[in-house]
Amino acid sequence: MSNRHCDVLILGGGMVGLCIAHQLLDRGISRNITLLDKEPELGLHSSGRNSGVLHAGLYYKPGSLKAQVCVAGARRLRAWVEERQLPINPCGKVIVPPRAELDPQLDLLAKRGLANGAQLELWDEMQLHQLIPEARTASGRALWSPNTAVVKPIKVVQRLQQELQEQGLRILRGQQHWQVQPQAMQLKLQDGSVISYGHLFNCSGLQADRVAHQFGVGRQYSLLPFKGLYWQLKPGCPIQPRANLYPVPDLDVPFLGVHFTPSADQTPLVSIGPTATPAWGRENYRGLQAVEPAMAAANVALLARQYLANRGGFRRYVHEQAFLALPPLLLGAAQQLIPAVRPEHLEISQKVGIRSQLFNHSSQRLEDDFLCLPGPASTHVLNAISPAFTASFALADLIIDGAASQMAMP
Template identity: 35%
Template sequence: MADFDIVVIGGGIVGLSTAMQLSRRFPGKAIAVLEKEPILAGHQTGRNSGVIHAGVYYEPGSLKAQFCRQGSAATMRFCEEYGIPFEQRGKLLVATSADELPRMEKLHERARANGLEVHRVGKDELTEREPHVTGLGALFIPASGIVDYGKVTRRIGTILTEAGGTIMTNSEVRDLSEQADCVELVLNDGALLRARHVVACAGVNADRLARLCGLAADLAIIPFRGEYFRLGPSRNRIVQHLIYPIPDPSLPFLGVHLTPMIGGFVTVGPNAVLAFARDGYRLGDINSRDLWEMARFRGFRRMIVDNIRSGLAEIANSLSRRRYLALCQRYCPELELTDLHPHPAGIRAQAVNRDGRLLHDFLIERTARTVHVLNAPSPAATSALPIGSHIADIAGAHFNYA
């Protein structure tokens, strides 16, 4: 007999959203969430920039574009309903050189294609809106905001447990075996759990769990560390909006940006430097297993070759605060080295296929008794509520729940 009807692996915002929405749709089912850390949202969810993205950048018609647009509105409604602080500050995408102006226009077209409200901002208006920011022009996206996603996740967890769900922290899945009538899960303390079905939302470990079920043969999760700095208290009001550069379309990351945080301070970042451990939040963190798995994966080696120039630049920016500062000074020239104070880094779990291509959209695969979220890239936190609904749709249909 199974201990639970559904076990969701992963206590980040995507896993908790999925579990909550499964519990609402199937109230008679016994649902548990397994989280390897002692707290919820301890990794990607709790270590990001806290931005509620509007959905400017994403290919029209993609799951990213759809879920981000829906998720932005849903996140703000959820925060209003449950009294979680958030602010709709709006985002300025700032062009700092002439070659960025055509890219800015393409972003304007894409934002409109994604159904967003977007305004062109000239140089004078930019200075009026943000006196400390310099640029040739900008796009203003009113829908962008900020929130503490850790608080959102913990509130979702409370909703789940109040509905009868179970959350088990300090519970890492060490092995997973799909049987004819259940899925057996071996935990870090040796305990054996049985579930009728499993939904894996395991972030940086998504590929490992999927391989135990015969999936993910052609991809691997590659960790990228995003390093942030926090500006000192004298700079808490240096910007009112979220200030972003015009992103390089050849890269999957958005570039270093200035973000007012819910706590009242401002962060700068992140960069995107290859990490040598899946939980490698510090520069010197190395995990031999993680490193060996990356090195032997053909797609990783191809990715390195294809992106050697940008990769080396990111490493140099990581090693030199002065280089990092120069990225910020492009649009906020008055910042100085003494303004940059340490702030916790984050890890982005990036799926890469065998050809070295970084996967940009959400990827979900299934076996008879499991559903695996293999890629949940940014803006996964913003999109977590509609993603959870989507996964619940897939699981309900696939597992033949009434």
């Protein structure tokens, strides 16, 4: 049992927490940093369980935090991955309208993307078929993003962790139970030892709202977990899209729709997903082991109210996305992009993730943008949804800059 002091304490060792540590070290802000995670290994939640797509910045409203950091963040992460020769597939991405009436959304996405600094081209059907012969566009047009790439998320997390430890970052893992005294700027661990800190960053992903509430921060927010299941094309399947293939998304909800993603290491594995189904527990990846009955019941009631009031186009989400975990519906969504896909081409993937989607009880809406709230000697990163993985280096700078006035460094 020993007490210690650190300038900065980071709760949560996903990409956001790790990149904050990286940027604090890199910018010479502090070398006395401790990162604490509840799990025995890092990368067990969203940062190790996502699609690994480095997004090019086309979806986000200009001016939003996502728009501010996605393009620069993607460029930085891609360079970081390439320097280390980690798996990366620079295959690009094409977006197609599954229904003709969605065609004008291509122009909106192109406009947003260009305003955000992304490189984009509007394509006709012939150009689409030169890249992915089996792909379908309902309107004869598609949007091409050459700078979208795919990486292996868990490899990125593991390498970043290793390098940060070599640079002296103290990482405490397996710390399930701790108690914080925000006013005293102290955190007590299960073994009785106490860590005092100058500033704390709450980057605890799927639990970030609960942690924030312990600081009296963000009480109008709670997290709604949405499960992302993946299927994949079976080995030997004759269809092999060479680039990411996405549908035009419903811009009223923060999910991009089921898509085809080639593998980062350019093996023939192509994944299809993720779905966005309400989850019965924040960390209930498989079976029923981590179901949270009270939370699930409250969330079902909340989702039913959203459906009845149809806030933010919620009815459309329920009709088009909420039940895609059912194989026939998933197949239908895949066939909208590639009609030649057959049930015998598909198998379920072992990969599954859960999104830490934030709900604002004051506005009664899902939050669409990243949210960083200040607390006593602390910063709380809520709603670190996609593209937080892509943007993580640039997002970390934004979070640190936002906290700078509050941070009392020696």
